[in-house]
Amino acid sequence: MSRETTVATEGHGHGHHQLHQDDWDAVGARLEGEAEMSLDFLEGAASWLTELADGRPVRRVLDIGSGPGVASCVLAATFPDAEVRAVDGSAPLLERASARAARLGLGDRLVVTQRELPDGLDSLEPADVVWASRVVHHLGDQDEAVRRMAALVRPGGVLAIAEGGLSLRSLPRNIGIGRPGLEARLDVALQDWFSEMRAAQPGTASTVEHWPGILAGAGLTPSGTRSFLVDHPAPLDPGTRGVVTDWWGGIGERVADRISADDRATLERLLDPQNEDGLYRRPDVFVLMATTVHAGRAPTP
Numbered sequence: 001m002s003r004e005t006t007v008a009t010e011g012h013g014h015g016h017h018q019l020h021q022d023d024w025d026a027v028g029a030r031l032e033g034e035a036e037m038s039l040d041f042l043e044g045a046a047s048w049l050t051e052l053a054d055g056r057p058v059r060r061v062l063d064i065g066s067g068p069g070v071a072s073c074v075l076a077a078t079f080p081d082a083e084v085r086a087v088d089g090s091a092p093l094l095e096r097a098s099a100r101a102a103r104l105g106l107g108d109r110l111v112v113t114q115r116e117l118p119d120g121l122d123s124l125e126p127a128d129v130v131w132a133s134r135v136v137h138h139l140g141d142q143d144e145a146v147r148r149m150a151a152l153v154r155p156g157g158v159l160a161i162a163e164g165g166l167s168l169r170s171l172p173r174n175i176g177i178g179r180p181g182l183e184a185r186l187d188v189a190l191q192d193w194f195s196e197m198r199a200a201q202p203g204t205a206s207t208v209e210h211w212p213g214i215l216a217g218a219g220l221t222p223s224g225t226r227s228f229l230v231d232h233p234a235p236l237d238p239g240t241r242g243v244v245t246d247w248w249g250g251i252g253e254r255v256a257d258r259i260s261a262d263d264r265a266t267l268e269r270l271l272d273p274q275n276e277d278g279l280y281r282r283p284d285v286f287v288l289m290a291t292t293v294h295a296g297r298a299p300t301p
C-alpha cells in the first residue's frame, strides 16, 4: 500500500456530534457491508460515468472519501485503462481498500492515499473522473469542498457527487409492535442528528444543498442527476440482514435520546438478537433505498 502522509486528526474539533478519525477507523466492516449491499447502485453509477466519458480516455480516477474502497474497485473494473486512487483520512479503511483490490485482482491499479480533507485535496494529481460518495456532507464548507474537488478534474472530465436520495427503509409500516410508522419517525430524529453533526464540523457553513447549483458554482457544467435504487426484497440473505441490523444499531445510538419512550422500547425489541419480533429473526425485513448522484463536467480549453 502506498501511503503518502500520516495525518494526526485528534483534537481538531469539539462537540459530541463531530465524527473523529477513530470513529471512521472503527466502522470498516459496516461501511464495506453497506457498500457491498449497494453494488447495484455503484455499478449503475459507474456505467453512467462511462456514458458521460463519451469515448474520452479515462486514465486516472479519484475516489475521494473512499472508505473501504468498494466503489474504488467498481471504478477500477469499469475503467480498465485507469489507475484508481482511493483517498481517505482513515488508514484502516484504506488498508481494507487495498486488501479488497488485491482479492479482486485489481491491486495493480488501485493506489491508496491518506489525506485529511478538505486541505489534503489540493496536493492530489488531477483525474478524468472524480467520485465522492457520502463524504462532502462530512466537510464543514460543502461549497468550498466541491470547488476544491472540481479543481482536480481534468478538462472535459467529470466530478460525480453522491449525496441525498431516499433513506433506507427496511420494515413494513405496521410491524406488529409499537406504534406504526416507526421508520418515518426515526428519519425525522436522524435529520436533527444530521444537522447537529453538520453544525459541529470545523469551518461549518450552511448552504442550500442544490448540488447541480454547487457544481456550477465550482465552475463545472452540470451534466445530469440520477438516482439509483438498492432493492433487496424479503427474505434477506444473512449478510444483508447483518448489514441492516448494524445499520439499525447505528441509528439507535444516534437517535435514542430524541424519540419517545414507546419508540425506544420498540427499538430495543427490534435490536434484541433473541427476540422473535427483532430484526435478527423476523421474516419481513427488506432493503429499499435510493442514492442520488450529481455530475458536472470540467470545461475544455
Ligand SMILES: C[S@@+](CC[C@H](N)C(=O)[O-])C[C@H]1O[C@@H](n2cnc3c(N)ncnc32)[C@H](O)[C@@H]1O
Pocket (backbone or CB within 6 Å): 024, 025, 031, 035, 064, 065, 066, 067, 068, 071, 088, 089, 090, 093, 115, 116, 117, 118, 132, 133, 134, 135, 138, 139
Ligand atoms: C460515510 S463514509 C463514505 C464511504 C464511501 N465513499 C461510501 O460511500 O460508502 C465517509 C468517508 O469519508 C471519510 N472522511 C470523513 N471525513 C473526512 C475527513 N475530514 N478527511 C478525510 N476523510 C474523511 C471517512 O473516513 C469515511 O471513509
